[in-house]
Amino acid sequence: xxxxxxxxxVCRKAAPEDVDTLYELIKGYAEQGIxxxxxxxxxxxxxxxxxxxxxxxxxxxxxxxxRLGQDLVEIRSLGMSQEYRGLKIGNKLVDFLVxxxxxxxxxxxxxxxxxxxxxxxxxxxxxxxxxFPEKVWRDCVNCPKQNACDEIAVLKMLS
Numbered sequence: 546x547x548x549x550x551x552x553x554x555v556c557r558k559a560a561p562e563d564v565d566t567l568y569e570l571i572k573g574y575a576e577q578g579i580x581x582x583x584x585x586x587x588x589x590x591x592x593x594x595x596x597x598x599x600x601x602x603x604x605x606x607x608x609x610x611x612r613l614g615q616d617l618v619e620i621r622s623l624g625m626s627q628e629y630r631g632l633k634i635g636n637k638l639v640d641f642l643v644x645x646x647x648x649x650x651x652x653x654x655x656x657x658x659x660x661x662x663x664x665x666x667x668x669x670x671x672x673x674x675x676x677f678p679e680k681v682w683r684d685c686v687n688c689p690k691q692n693a694c695d696e697i698a699v700l701k702m703l704s
Contacts, residue, residue: 552600554634556641559595559607564588566604567595567622574624579659583622596641598625598634605629608638610645613655613677618646620656639667643701652703657696664699674698 559567567588574580588595591609598606606625610618620642625634646654655677658664665671677698 554637555599556596556637559592559597561589561592563597563604567607570607570624571622598638606634606638608642610642616651617653618651620654635663647703654701656699658699659696661697669699669701672698672700
């Protein structure tokens with residue numbers, strides 16, 4: 546893996562041909578209970594919200610930026626291939642998603658996560674998840690952990 550560290554990571558908007566790779570990346574996290582599963586159909590329908598990270602021509606990470614309101618977006622489905630962890634791919638994906646939010650002039654970015662320290666290192670702060678009713682009504686109603694959510698809410702304000 547040492548040679549891989551010399552390779553360039555490129556982030557880009559996802560395309561329909563990325564759906565199978567996105568599905569497999571997300572499925573691995575969903576099977577561990579740390580990410581909501583997404584069907585291929587859902588991914589295709591929401592492909593415009595996804596970004597991918599590539600090394601060479603291989604997709605090694607993904608993330609999504611979903612608009613929850615006029616001034617709020619959520620980073621979700623953020624993950625990478627197991628063999629590429631530790632290469633700062635997650636940081637690059639978050640930077641890319643934050644830049645998308647800036648371009649859309651959306652001042653608040655939130656996430657629900659188990660990787661709190663990762664988000665703290667990326668400029669987020671821990672907040673109460675109850676301040677995001679938009680999220681609760683959109684996704685939480687379909688989550689198996691709805692009544693016993695153990696994820697931590699994080700927020701980043703853009704200036």
